[in-house]
Amino acid sequence: MTTHESDPSNRPLLEVRDLKTQFRTDGPPVVASNEVSFSLDRGETMGLVGESGAGKSVTARSIMRLIDSPGEIVGGTVLFDGEDLLEKSEAEMRDIRGNRIAMIPQDPMSSLNPVMTVGEQITETIRRHQDVSAGEARELAIESMDEVGIPDAEERIDDYPHEFSGGMRQRVLVAIGFSCEPDLIMADEPTTALDVTTQAKILDLLNEMQRREGTAVLMITHNLGVVAQTCDHVGVMYAGNLVETAALDELFDRPRHPYTRALIDSIPEVGADYDELPTLEGAMPDLGDLPTGCHFAPRCPHATEVCTRDGNPPLESVGDSSSRAACLHAADLDLSEPTARESGTGRRETDRSGDPLFEVHNLKKYFSAGEGFLGNVRLTREDGRPTLERRYVKAVDDVSFDIYPGETVGLVGESGCGKSTVARSALRLLSPTDGEVYFEGTPLSELGSREIRSLRREMQMIFQDPQSSLNPRKTVGQIVGRAMEKHGIATGDEKRVRVRDLLERVGLARDAASKYPHEFSGGQQQRVAIAHALAVEPKLIVCDEPVSALDVSVQAQILNLLNEIQTEEDISYLFISHNIGVIRHICDRVAVMYLGKIVEFGSIEDVFSAPFHPYTESLLSAVPHANPDRETDRILLEGSVPSPIDPPSGCPFQTRCPKKIGDVCEREEPVLESIDEGGHRISCHLSTAEMSDRASFITPSEPPESRTADSD
Amino acid sequence: MYNYVLRRVGFMAVTLFFVTLIAFAVTNILPGDVALLILGPNATEKSLAALQTQLGLNRPLYVQYVDWVIGLLQGHMGESLRFGEPVAGLIAERLPRSLMLAFAATIVAVVLSVPLGVYAAINQNEAPDVTASMFAFVGISMPIFLWGLVFILVFAVWLNLFPTGGYVSPSEDLVGSLTRLVLPAGAMGFALTAYIMRMTRSSMLEVLSEEYINLARAKGMSQRVIVLRHALKNAIIPVITVIAFQFSYAFGGVVVLEEVFFWPGIGRLTLTAIQSRDIPLIQGCIIVVALIYMFSNFAADMLYAYFDPRIRYGGNE
């Protein structure tokens, strides 16, 4: 899409040519951005997509000349409105930054200076680039806060960042970005740190602001769903190279680079039926350890000998389309169909005729709302007199569910809903405040600590951050072997053999046993964690966001592995996640949680179809689908999640519910009750009919051969 | 914020309790006989016994402890065995002089080390950083008394700029008082500089690597603005704690420094007490010193709360 018109109005706003950024190391320099070329017109949104370590952030920062030693930009040109940014002096760049090119960074928590008010941080930008008085700047700041949807801007302008919720802080960052009406905005993963529902609102906000101001946006993300909702055209990066650029529809209809195809394939979709996810072997190579030839060749299902030889393929137009791909075979490949999926057997039916393996009844877990011994004691006024009271965070407030042998029950909800706490309390890693947990019929509260420790053999856990769940000073073999030793399963030589067998089972090499955790990638570390959990032959494994910290292509591998193991060993899973697509893919039944309570519980079909609890409905509608054709009308919720220290009266969702009836919602807390014989339970005052505005979020299951576009 | 204060006060109370316990315990496991010490080796059994009863030394330990604490709360610290005067009075006379010294030393240290620390952090690993760090290093590598001696040698003996020691009350002779303060405060301040500078430097470095500094750069702010407006405000918070700690360290250092400069403060008093095994005086001195440390820490906590808006306006959990 590069035009060489000399007429400025037709000129692309941003033209990046052969940008190369590298980092000095003890050895040869690591190239993070390898001769990247693309262009962006005024008012357009371009997505820069890739997994972590692909080089997208570095590229963006290089454009803004924000690369510090040991990094340096060693080649290329960056034409912004006709002028080469790489030639400018630092002082000139400072005038451009924040003014004509602005950034909206990723983490709202750490990107705002905690000791400066929000207003100060906005006005500082304005006053830096515009010749206005302090009073005028303040007015402008209030205006921009209004525009991004921050209520009561005039009062809140003097508040500090920690007094805002995450979503609000992100809006402040958006306000700062747009405050000087820039021509180009670099949005660096602007919604990654946010909950799904908040993310939906911020994306809408960005779309609106962009339309209003006519700003061009470079949207950096790893989430294809976000791309599908916001971008006009897309660039895909892999291991430092830009491997494909295409218009949005083209990208999804007919990707030209095998990596793009694989990326699209590995996303577990909310609407898709269960099936094994097509996966890529291995992981993206480390930038310091790149293969010769095409960087993607080792993992590419279409690679041939010539691919591994001649250096990186150049990014060129393919045929007569406007897409460009860096693949030697691009012209010959037709990648418009998803890679054939393998099993196609669908989910196994769980046998629920016997007794449940694991039961949770009325579980409660309250935490003290403060640090230390006296931390939660607060001085409050009650009837005019000061009293001391203890305040609690009601993380889990009366939760009940059961799990049958061989099934996967999911807990889904946004951050702070209590799902992690439920898992930990149920496993007795935390002691519950109230309620009872039964394992194979035995109540856990009646067991002594020694008995609980031996029961641990049956209930294992896999954690979110694979790096921190493995002791960095022990070898993998020691970690996995220790579990076996502890429960008397095997010792000595037999143990060593078993450990190696287990490591092989989870997809690692046998000699992995003598290596340390940090020598493995994130996906491999998670495999070690799975091996560790399996070592004691448990009946139940609690998976706490096990794939959230992993790249999408690796995520698919791990999910497939978990499914395989479940089929073979008949293990039950309690699967916790905030990612609806993943839940859809791996769970049999699911509980939706909000503010410490379960608001809906049932099989996947039931929960994803009418009738819906209003929260479930808005949650499912907020997920950005990796399918640009699909318009979901999203239900956006007002406000943000209330504090679990002071939950709302009556139904916890009533403060934000778009279908609130009236007083009854504020007074009476609804009960989780069945609405049909199939065990589908919802806790809401609405009638079944009122809960069924929409039919379903899933498409009926089809045989894998005939797959048509998803429709709602 | 009030809850923060309340909690801090609560903690301080508990610590205070342990402080009195330690102060009492340390001086009461004395081998040897206090009574014998006072009356000399020729005392008779009877007079020894009488003195012991009079001093209450044959009551159970916890009774002695409680008595002592009650006395403390009322401001009585017993009578000095060596001086024959009330301990409280002796301390009250000397304490302000030591405080003066410690304050002056801390001011010298802060004025030197904070800018130095900031400067070093901005120019990390380059010449200014290395020189500043070395300078600080030298400061902590010698015992304080040695710096005192060196300063005396250089400035008082060789250059004859300042007197070699002694003390004059500011109310009598302000100028004379201040000139006598320069050397000891300078020596002590120099020794303190190292810690404060290093803390400032590392705090600054940590702050400079935070995300919001990146955003400030992305907004086009100049380096100067970033350092002064964005970074310093954040970096100074932990430094405050260190300054308070250094103040108490200064107070500990006075023991030796006062000896070198013939400064009649509480340090010299404690030393005399220790050399004469004057139990009540020892107890009084160390309790007072410990209390000053605790209060300066408390003050630091309060300042911390004031400067960190997360604590001051806290509570949006």
Next chain:
Amino acid sequence: MTVEHETRDGRFTLTQSQRERIARFVRKFRNNTKAMVGLSLVVLLVLVAIFAPLIAPYNYEETNIQVRSQAPSAAHLFGTDDLGRDIFSRVVMGSRISLYVGFGAISGAIVIGAIIGVVAGYSGGLTDEILMRVMDAAMAFPPVLLALTLLVVLGPELSNVVIALAFVYTPYIARVSRSAALAERNEAYVEAAVARGESDTRIIFSEVFPNTMAPMLVQGSLNVSFAILAEASLSFLGLGAQPPKPSWGLMINTGRGFMETAPWMLLFPALAIGIAVVGFNMLGDGLRDVLDPKVEAIE
């Protein structure tokens, strides 16, 4: 080629991974100038202390009124003191005292402090609060002052100095090990150990402890220099080593009276202290740099 890490043919062998790990640490250490300089100074000091009787040309106690207060010369490298004793010999022998006190006191402090800190950090709750209040209370007394008071009780002798200083520095080590334990406690692998069914004691010693060694080593190394300074101060005040022991602090005390006429009596012991302190400080600082995992994020 990997070798299992246990005895094979009766010899203890390391796995490839462990070897690589050690090699990496050594390389990093070697690249760090501060650590290397510090280590060299410390090694120098230790060697001097070990071979002191061989290095010292004269007996440190031997007085010789004829040659008293002489400036440094070929016969007496550092000159002589007011009683005619050779200062060089005394300084060299004094290194034994400083190292004895330094290592002795801090080893004691590490043993006690580490246990207190890790137990407090791992247990949390009331145990943690109480233990930390006690530590805070102990730290409310300036180190030298507290040591002085303890010495009154114990008696002014060198071995008591070691005991007193061990007590005095325990809280500092406890603090560091507590915060290290706290940091580790929040790591998922501790939770994993609990989920595995490990008992608390086992977790503390087997999982948490080894990961807290690094910060404690750093703190310990820095504290050795404090201990050396403290010993010097105590001896300077007359309550540490007693004459005729060649404690550097004591030598400075004596030298003080002759500051103007025979400054060498002061100068050399002072330099010795300086070198020892700088050495340990640099080593501690350097170790901290080397052991700190520096995350080099490229994205």
